[in-house]
Amino acid sequence: MSEDTHATELTRRRMLQGAAAALTVATGTVVIGLAGPGGGAATAADPGASDSFDEVFQGRRIQGRPADVGSHHHGGAAGTGYEVRIDGDELHMMRNADGTWISVVNHYQTFATPRALARAAVNDLQGATLVPVVTA
């Protein structure tokens, strides 16, 4: 496939994803909370099964869903109970005792919801792709 065809194909895929995401956003719970240090604490919303999301944010597909804690394969990140993907790649994340969230991309800053965390990661990535977390 030529570079051009590839790009067109990607764009088409993203548009389709965008349409699907628009539906999700219309029906799902949208809770966006961002807390910077010194900017007040994030208030955590409890993500239940209904808090899955699937949307295109700034051209990237972000998905979140409650996950089976036992199946988590990144050595010891116990108790996360939730999984976020960016364009299909897992974003390593963790839940704090107060219910807020952090990701490997923003590890010193708390977010009220997994969706807010996913969007912040997309902002930080500026189009770069996640690489699997190595826990040698």
Added chain:
Amino acid sequence: MGVRKNQANLTAQEKRAFVNAVLALKANGGYDPFVTTHNQFIISDVDNGERTGHRSPSFLPWHRQYLLEFERALQAVDPSVNLPYWDWTADRTATAGIWGADFMGGNGRSSDGQVTTGPFAFSGGNWRLNVNTDSRTYLRRQLGTGVAQLPSRTDTESVLAITTYDAAPWNSSSAGFRNNLEGWRGVNLHNRVHVWVGGQMATGMSPNDPVFWLHHCFVDKLWSEWQKRNPGKTYLPTAGTPDVIDLNDRMKPWNTVTPADLLDHSGTYTYDTGF
């Protein structure tokens, strides 16, 4: 015995020696394992399970030992080198001397956050990131973007005034000096500085940015200052705490040192001044 100095007071030659030792360690493969180790701990330290390097009482002794290991690795290259510290309550702007081309290099450019000046700029060919969260292999910074202000002297004094070292449940929700210094609660000192620098410093692979060592050296100095101001107070908890490093428990990954071994650093290094 080594004296750890404020980076603002280093001579041009001391800066050069530090930078060259860091670059030599990177070139001989000794640097990246430090990044890997840090990330392994940061992603496995959890509030409701085993926690050693972060969000726990051993945050301070763990980083003290981690810095010592790094300092020794630098000294194997150049015995004259000691870790300098960055007093971010004083050098608090994106144009402060620490970000000079002769030392840490400057802020990232606006297009992609890439650091383009100083010894760690990707274009210099000496600083490629091999242990990373994403596909970008160049050092990035966004000084003052994630949060506008570094902690102030007043913020820092308010944390030094907390007289209890740490408190149950010994995690990111704890009251006490350790958690307020770490920054999960209160005015937020240590965490906020990672966010202020941005780029890799905001990630679990934060030691990819050499300013990591200067930041943590100052955090270590603040612990030392707290000890000086609270002579009767010690590390907590002292025994029998599940998932948490007690005073006499050995810490991974070294399994040779305990918090008790690390409380007094005066036999190994000193700081040039008090806070």
